[in-house]
Amino acid sequence: MMSKTPFSAFVRKEFYHIFRDRWTTLILLIMPMMMLLLLGFAITTEVKNAQILVLDPSRDEATRMIINTLEASEYFEIKGEVTSIEEVETLFRKGDIGMVLVFSEHFSDKMLHTGKAQVQLITDGSDPNYALTVTQYATAIIGGVVQEFSAAQGSIPCQIHSDVRFMYNPTLKGGYNTVPGVLGMVLMLICAMMTSISIAREKEFGTMEILLVSPVKPIVIILSKTVPYILISLINLTTILLLSVFVLKVPVTGNLLLFFLLALLFIFVSLSLGLLVSAVAKSQMVAMLISGMLMMLPVILLSGIIFPVESMPLFFQWLANIIPANWFIRAVKKVMIQGLGFGAISFELMILSGMALLLVLLSLKAFKKRLD
Amino acid sequence: MMIQPNDNYSIMVEDLTKRFGSFTAVDHISFEVKKGEIFGFLGANGAGKTTAMKMLCGLSKPTSGNALVAGFEVGKDNEGIKKNIGYMSQRFSLYEELKVWENMRLYAGIYGIPEKQIKERIELMLESLGFQNEINTFVKSLPVGWKQKLAFAVSIIHNPKIVFLDEPTGGVDPASRRQFWELIYQAADKGITVFVTTHYMDEAEYCNRISIMVDGKIAVIDKPQTLKMQYHGRNMDEVFRKLARNAVRS
Secondary structure (H helix, E strand, C coil): CCCCCHHHHHHHHHHHHHHHCHHHHHHHHHHHHHHHHHHHHHCCCCCCCEEEEEECCCCCHHHHHHHHHHHHCCCEEEEEECCCCHHHHHHHHHCCCCEEEEECCCHHHHHHHHCCCCEEEEECCCCHHHHHHHHHHHHHHHHHHHHHHHHHCCCCCCCCCCCCCCCCCCCCCCHHHHHHHHHHHHHHHHHHHHHHHHHHHHHHHCHHHHHHHCCCCHHHHHHHHHHHHHHHHHHHHHHHHHHHHHCCCCCCCCCHHHHHHHHHHHHHHHHHHHHHHHHHCCCHHHHHHHHHHHHHHHHHHHCCCCCCHHHCCHHHHHHHCCCHHHHHHHHHHHHHHCCCCHHHHHHHHHHHHHHHHHHHHHHHHHHHHHHC | CCCCCCCCEEEEEEEEEEEECCEEEEEEEEEEEECCCEEEEEECCCCCHHHHHHHHCCCCCCCEEEEEECCEECCCCHHHHHHHEEEECCCCCCCCCCEHHHHHHHHHHHCCCCHHHHHHHHHHHHHHHCCHHHCCCEHHHCCHHHHHHHHHHHHCCCCCCEEEEECCCCCCCHHHHHHHHHHHHHHHHCCCEEEEECCCHHHHCCCCEEEEEECCEEEEEECHHHHHHHCCCCCHHHHHHHHHCCCCCC
16 A cells, blocks of 8 residues: 655655546557557558559550559559640649659650650649659659560660658558657657646645645655656557557667657656756746647657658758757657667757756746745 | 744734735734634734734744744744644634545644554544544545634634634625634633634624724724623624724725
8 A cells, every 4th residue: 555655655646647537548559559540540641542543545565564563552543644734734633643743755665766755744743742653653663664665675775764762660550650759759759748736736825835845855745756657668668669560660770778768868858858947937837838839749740750851841840859848859750760879869868968957957947936 | 123922812903014016905003912822813804914813823924023922033943833733713724625534634643642542532523523433534525614613623623722713604695604703712712712703793792801992003902791881882793893983994
């Protein structure tokens, strides 16, 4: 049963608070998985079964081979043929066409004899990410076919064969980007947001006053608040890793111990951020708004989970650098996906440690000021 | 300057002052509270009584002046004070999502009561409150009057020398208020000094002695009976109105 020390009495109380409320438990344990699966499957930069239309005036061996290979790949599906270039625009407007493949006339002949056969790839540029990925896939496949075809005809391939290879993520899976991002988001959400809300709640209900009048040191109260959230974070960390390995097929190539160490450091940073918020916020509502607007939104927008930071204006790139989650996500990518060691993430670890120190100092100062 | 400790008094205050910028919330107040006394600390809203009480509980640092609470100096030995006082505020201060006995256990743990004694104390407390059947009830489903009684019982779970009650009966119906005061008398009989603030003037008459704060200063301090004679009031309400009439702050 409950031990006689104030610390364990408090920790037990925190667990009651969290696990008695079915919704809180559900949100804390299930939501991270939902987020991962949603971002991993639904909001993905991968292309699967993109619908292709073909304009093929040549109808020769080479074009047929290209079309068949595209059809055979899991990325594309040949939807049909068009007869004139004028049709293309109206078809794009309907919205379900991913790409149109336009071959030049006498494709095989030109390729074999002049070495200058042309194929045009038309995609919908209003979604640049998608368009880029589709053309990259198609170019790679067409390049392969051309090579094969020329070799089979006994002529030396005259085109410069471009071989694009994506290091660490050879099949360009979205999960490689999603998993570290969701990890950063979830840990931030649970540690920073929930801790700040739970402390603000004590202030709101007046129980904090009673605790401050009791002989228990404030540090004990605060530490006991963090224990359940550290535990929940570690559980979520594990479920997210399992889901990413077995469902999203994103392997953990690096050292697992180093990974957990990194995660613990980030948990510490998030907790101190939560403490800082709770020192300022007087009610749960305020704590929620501050954590939501100032912490969650920037993480979602500026961490590169959904939008690539590299293509943002310089100001936002600079802003992204002061978000702790971004450094964590960067380091996770290195350890988890690239399988790099301690040396490779020492800079990120240093930055995160510095942030932790700064945040702890700031929140201590804020707490002291409030007590005077 | 230190106050000389005196065994007859549990609270001794001398020139205690608290300023917030240019605003003097508590202005050189001095008084004593005897051991085992029920002391009513009255005043209009904004008169400075909550600020004064917070200083005595070690929640706020005095700007100047001295005070001894349970023999410990305010501002210097707050740890000593915290171990020897109980506190209950007007805002309900138990955890609503916890059961009655879980709240009791939590506060027993907070005040470091040895494990072996906890069960016995909880049973004793339940009995004196008549709560034997409510042991597994969630606090949020208790009526307000019961919650206040429970909060009071929990605030003296560690047998403190003094208990500070900040408007403990706010929003409670008259019948429950009378029951609540029975608990206060029981505590006083056990030798616990009771320091209580209240809005209800009928409750002021239940106190052994009262002080009335006006504009950060203590205007009067005496037995309710003496004050009624001195200010020609039929009840404490009239005494209070006569004194508060001259207040600048309201």
